[in-house]
Amino acid sequence: MADEQQAEGRRQWLVLIYRVPSEPTRLRAAVWRRIKGLGAIYLQNSVAARPHAPGAERAFRTLRKEIVDMGGTAQLLITEVLAGEVDIENQFNAARDDEYEEILDKCNDFLAQIQKEYDAEHFTYAELEENDEDLTKLRNWFDKVRARDVLSATGREAVAGALSRCEEVLEEYAARVYAEEGEK
Structure with missing residues:
Protein backbone atom coordinates (compact mmCIF):
# COMPACT_ATOMS: atom_id res chain seq x y z
CA MET A 1 0.00 0.00 0.00
CA ALA A 83 -2.30 20.88 0.81
CA GLY A 84 1.14 22.36 1.37
CA GLU A 85 3.18 19.19 1.13
CA VAL A 86 5.87 20.90 -0.93
CA ASP A 87 6.31 23.41 1.90
CA ILE A 88 6.70 20.60 4.44
CA GLU A 89 9.12 18.71 2.20
CA ASN A 90 11.14 21.90 1.69
CA GLN A 91 11.24 22.47 5.45
CA PHE A 92 12.31 18.86 6.01
CA ASN A 93 15.06 19.13 3.38
CA ALA A 94 16.19 22.50 4.77
CA ALA A 95 16.63 20.86 8.17
CA ARG A 96 18.81 18.16 6.61
CA ASP A 97 20.76 20.76 4.63
CA ASP A 98 21.42 22.65 7.87
CA GLU A 99 22.83 19.45 9.35
CA TYR A 100 24.90 18.83 6.23
CA GLU A 101 26.22 22.40 6.45
CA GLU A 102 27.37 21.77 10.01
CA ILE A 103 29.23 18.65 8.89
CA LEU A 104 30.76 20.56 6.00
CA ASP A 105 32.01 23.21 8.43
CA LYS A 106 33.56 20.48 10.59
CA CYS A 107 35.19 18.95 7.50
CA ASN A 108 36.78 22.33 6.80
CA ASP A 109 37.94 22.48 10.42
CA PHE A 110 39.40 18.99 10.01
CA LEU A 111 41.33 20.03 6.90
CA ALA A 112 42.58 23.15 8.69
CA GLN A 113 43.75 20.99 11.61
CA ILE A 114 45.73 18.73 9.28
CA GLN A 115 47.29 21.80 7.67
CA LYS A 116 48.19 23.07 11.14
CA GLU A 117 49.98 19.76 11.78
CA TYR A 118 51.96 20.22 8.57
CA ASP A 119 52.80 23.83 9.44
CA ALA A 120 54.00 22.81 12.92
CA GLU A 121 55.72 19.71 11.51
CA HIS A 122 53.86 17.43 13.93
CA PHE A 123 54.11 14.08 12.25
CA THR A 124 53.46 11.67 15.10
CA TYR A 125 51.36 8.57 15.55
CA ALA A 126 49.49 10.29 18.38
CA GLU A 127 48.43 13.16 16.08
CA LEU A 128 47.50 10.68 13.35
CA GLU A 129 45.38 8.65 15.76
CA GLU A 130 43.60 11.78 17.00
CA ASN A 131 42.86 12.94 13.47
CA ASP A 132 41.70 9.47 12.48
CA GLU A 133 39.24 9.49 15.40
CA ASP A 134 37.97 12.91 14.32
CA LEU A 135 37.37 11.65 10.79
CA THR A 136 35.54 8.59 12.14
CA LYS A 137 33.25 10.91 14.13
CA LEU A 138 32.55 12.94 10.99
CA ARG A 139 31.72 9.80 9.01
CA ASN A 140 29.40 8.54 11.76
CA TRP A 141 27.66 11.90 11.97
CA PHE A 142 27.19 11.90 8.20
CA ASP A 143 25.75 8.37 8.34
CA LYS A 144 23.18 9.46 10.95
CA VAL A 145 22.09 12.50 8.95
CA ARG A 146 22.01 10.53 5.71
CA ALA A 147 19.76 7.93 7.37
CA ARG A 148 17.30 10.72 8.28
CA ASP A 149 17.58 12.25 4.81
CA VAL A 150 14.78 10.22 3.27
CA LEU A 151 13.87 12.98 0.79
CA SER A 152 17.43 13.45 -0.55
CA ALA A 153 18.33 16.98 0.48
CA THR A 154 20.73 18.80 -1.81
CA GLY A 155 23.57 19.13 0.72
CA ARG A 156 24.33 15.41 0.80
CA GLU A 157 26.66 15.35 -2.20
CA ALA A 158 28.79 18.27 -0.99
CA VAL A 159 29.41 16.52 2.33
CA ALA A 160 30.20 13.22 0.63
CA GLY A 161 32.79 15.05 -1.47
CA ALA A 162 34.21 16.88 1.54
CA LEU A 163 34.55 13.63 3.47
CA SER A 164 36.37 12.06 0.52
CA ARG A 165 38.75 15.00 0.52
CA CYS A 166 39.29 14.61 4.28
CA GLU A 167 40.09 10.93 3.76
CA GLU A 168 42.60 11.75 1.00
CA VAL A 169 44.32 14.40 3.11
CA LEU A 170 44.47 12.08 6.12
CA GLU A 171 46.04 9.34 3.99
CA GLU A 172 48.67 11.81 2.75
CA TYR A 173 49.32 12.88 6.33
CA ALA A 174 49.56 9.23 7.44
CA ALA A 175 52.17 8.56 4.75
CA ARG A 176 54.18 11.51 6.04
CA VAL A 177 53.87 10.28 9.64
CA TYR A 178 55.09 6.82 8.62
CA ALA A 179 58.03 8.35 6.77
CA GLU A 180 58.95 10.68 9.65
CA GLU A 181 58.50 8.08 12.39
CA GLY A 182 60.43 5.53 10.36
CA GLU A 183 63.44 7.84 10.25
CA LYS A 184 63.68 8.05 14.05
Whole structure:
Protein backbone atom coordinates (compact mmCIF):
# COMPACT_ATOMS: atom_id res chain seq x y z
CA MET A 1 0.00 0.00 0.00
CA ALA A 2 2.82 2.42 0.80
CA ASP A 3 4.32 1.74 -2.64
CA GLU A 4 0.99 2.55 -4.29
CA GLN A 5 0.77 5.82 -2.37
CA GLN A 6 4.31 6.73 -3.35
CA ALA A 7 3.50 5.94 -6.99
CA GLU A 8 0.54 8.32 -6.78
CA GLY A 9 2.81 10.97 -5.26
CA ARG A 10 1.18 10.63 -1.85
CA ARG A 11 3.62 10.39 0.99
CA GLN A 12 2.59 9.39 4.46
CA TRP A 13 3.83 11.45 7.37
CA LEU A 14 4.15 10.66 11.05
CA VAL A 15 2.81 13.52 13.15
CA LEU A 16 3.44 13.69 16.89
CA ILE A 17 1.29 16.14 18.84
CA TYR A 18 2.37 16.43 22.43
CA ARG A 19 2.34 18.39 25.64
CA VAL A 20 4.93 17.96 28.38
CA PRO A 21 4.82 19.36 31.92
CA SER A 22 6.34 22.83 32.15
CA GLU A 23 8.57 21.78 35.04
CA PRO A 24 11.21 20.54 35.12
CA THR A 25 12.38 22.18 31.89
CA ARG A 26 14.82 19.34 31.23
CA LEU A 27 11.84 17.23 30.12
CA ARG A 28 11.04 19.65 27.30
CA ALA A 29 14.68 19.80 26.30
CA ALA A 30 14.91 16.00 26.27
CA VAL A 31 11.84 15.68 24.04
CA TRP A 32 13.14 18.40 21.71
CA ARG A 33 16.52 16.63 21.38
CA ARG A 34 14.84 13.30 20.65
CA ILE A 35 12.59 14.83 18.01
CA LYS A 36 15.55 16.48 16.31
CA GLY A 37 17.51 13.25 16.55
CA LEU A 38 14.72 11.45 14.73
CA GLY A 39 14.94 13.99 11.93
CA ALA A 40 11.49 15.44 12.53
CA ILE A 41 10.57 19.04 11.88
CA TYR A 42 8.21 21.22 13.84
CA LEU A 43 5.05 22.22 12.01
CA GLN A 44 4.19 24.41 15.00
CA ASN A 45 4.79 24.30 18.77
CA SER A 46 4.57 20.74 20.04
CA VAL A 47 3.64 19.33 16.61
CA ALA A 48 6.47 17.43 14.95
CA ALA A 49 6.44 15.53 11.65
CA ARG A 50 8.64 13.41 9.44
CA PRO A 51 8.07 11.07 6.50
CA HIS A 52 6.76 7.70 7.61
CA ALA A 53 9.13 4.78 7.85
CA PRO A 54 8.81 1.65 10.03
CA GLY A 55 11.90 2.51 12.12
CA ALA A 56 10.75 6.07 12.60
CA GLU A 57 7.31 4.88 13.64
CA ARG A 58 8.82 2.63 16.31
CA ALA A 59 10.95 5.49 17.60
CA PHE A 60 7.97 7.88 17.64
CA ARG A 61 5.86 5.30 19.49
CA THR A 62 8.61 4.94 22.08
CA LEU A 63 8.90 8.71 22.43
CA ARG A 64 5.12 9.02 22.78
CA LYS A 65 5.19 6.49 25.62
CA GLU A 66 8.04 8.37 27.32
CA ILE A 67 6.10 11.63 27.11
CA VAL A 68 3.04 10.01 28.66
CA ASP A 69 5.21 8.38 31.35
CA MET A 70 6.62 11.80 32.30
CA GLY A 71 3.11 13.09 32.89
CA GLY A 72 2.49 14.61 29.47
CA THR A 73 0.07 13.83 26.69
CA ALA A 74 0.88 12.72 23.17
CA GLN A 75 -0.90 11.51 20.06
CA LEU A 76 0.81 9.92 17.10
CA LEU A 77 -0.80 10.08 13.66
CA ILE A 78 -0.01 8.72 10.22
CA THR A 79 -1.42 11.11 7.67
CA GLU A 80 -1.17 12.46 4.15
CA VAL A 81 -0.83 16.15 3.45
CA LEU A 82 -3.82 17.49 1.56
CA ALA A 83 -2.30 20.88 0.81
CA GLY A 84 1.14 22.36 1.37
CA GLU A 85 3.18 19.19 1.13
CA VAL A 86 5.87 20.90 -0.93
CA ASP A 87 6.31 23.41 1.90
CA ILE A 88 6.70 20.60 4.44
CA GLU A 89 9.12 18.71 2.20
CA ASN A 90 11.14 21.90 1.69
CA GLN A 91 11.24 22.47 5.45
CA PHE A 92 12.31 18.86 6.01
CA ASN A 93 15.06 19.13 3.38
CA ALA A 94 16.19 22.50 4.77
CA ALA A 95 16.63 20.86 8.17
CA ARG A 96 18.81 18.16 6.61
CA ASP A 97 20.76 20.76 4.63
CA ASP A 98 21.42 22.65 7.87
CA GLU A 99 22.83 19.45 9.35
CA TYR A 100 24.90 18.83 6.23
CA GLU A 101 26.22 22.40 6.45
CA GLU A 102 27.37 21.77 10.01
CA ILE A 103 29.23 18.65 8.89
CA LEU A 104 30.76 20.56 6.00
CA ASP A 105 32.01 23.21 8.43
CA LYS A 106 33.56 20.48 10.59
CA CYS A 107 35.19 18.95 7.50
CA ASN A 108 36.78 22.33 6.80
CA ASP A 109 37.94 22.48 10.42
CA PHE A 110 39.40 18.99 10.01
CA LEU A 111 41.33 20.03 6.90
CA ALA A 112 42.58 23.15 8.69
CA GLN A 113 43.75 20.99 11.61
CA ILE A 114 45.73 18.73 9.28
CA GLN A 115 47.29 21.80 7.67
CA LYS A 116 48.19 23.07 11.14
CA GLU A 117 49.98 19.76 11.78
CA TYR A 118 51.96 20.22 8.57
CA ASP A 119 52.80 23.83 9.44
CA ALA A 120 54.00 22.81 12.92
CA GLU A 121 55.72 19.71 11.51
CA HIS A 122 53.86 17.43 13.93
CA PHE A 123 54.11 14.08 12.25
CA THR A 124 53.46 11.67 15.10
CA TYR A 125 51.36 8.57 15.55
CA ALA A 126 49.49 10.29 18.38
CA GLU A 127 48.43 13.16 16.08
CA LEU A 128 47.50 10.68 13.35
CA GLU A 129 45.38 8.65 15.76
CA GLU A 130 43.60 11.78 17.00
CA ASN A 131 42.86 12.94 13.47
CA ASP A 132 41.70 9.47 12.48
CA GLU A 133 39.24 9.49 15.40
CA ASP A 134 37.97 12.91 14.32
CA LEU A 135 37.37 11.65 10.79
CA THR A 136 35.54 8.59 12.14
CA LYS A 137 33.25 10.91 14.13
CA LEU A 138 32.55 12.94 10.99
CA ARG A 139 31.72 9.80 9.01
CA ASN A 140 29.40 8.54 11.76
CA TRP A 141 27.66 11.90 11.97
CA PHE A 142 27.19 11.90 8.20
CA ASP A 143 25.75 8.37 8.34
CA LYS A 144 23.18 9.46 10.95
CA VAL A 145 22.09 12.50 8.95
CA ARG A 146 22.01 10.53 5.71
CA ALA A 147 19.76 7.93 7.37
CA ARG A 148 17.30 10.72 8.28
CA ASP A 149 17.58 12.25 4.81
CA VAL A 150 14.78 10.22 3.27
CA LEU A 151 13.87 12.98 0.79
CA SER A 152 17.43 13.45 -0.55
CA ALA A 153 18.33 16.98 0.48
CA THR A 154 20.73 18.80 -1.81
CA GLY A 155 23.57 19.13 0.72
CA ARG A 156 24.33 15.41 0.80
CA GLU A 157 26.66 15.35 -2.20
CA ALA A 158 28.79 18.27 -0.99
CA VAL A 159 29.41 16.52 2.33
CA ALA A 160 30.20 13.22 0.63
CA GLY A 161 32.79 15.05 -1.47
CA ALA A 162 34.21 16.88 1.54
CA LEU A 163 34.55 13.63 3.47
CA SER A 164 36.37 12.06 0.52
CA ARG A 165 38.75 15.00 0.52
CA CYS A 166 39.29 14.61 4.28
CA GLU A 167 40.09 10.93 3.76
CA GLU A 168 42.60 11.75 1.00
CA VAL A 169 44.32 14.40 3.11
CA LEU A 170 44.47 12.08 6.12
CA GLU A 171 46.04 9.34 3.99
CA GLU A 172 48.67 11.81 2.75
CA TYR A 173 49.32 12.88 6.33
CA ALA A 174 49.56 9.23 7.44
CA ALA A 175 52.17 8.56 4.75
CA ARG A 176 54.18 11.51 6.04
CA VAL A 177 53.87 10.28 9.64
CA TYR A 178 55.09 6.82 8.62
CA ALA A 179 58.03 8.35 6.77
CA GLU A 180 58.95 10.68 9.65
CA GLU A 181 58.50 8.08 12.39
CA GLY A 182 60.43 5.53 10.36
CA GLU A 183 63.44 7.84 10.25
CA LYS A 184 63.68 8.05 14.05
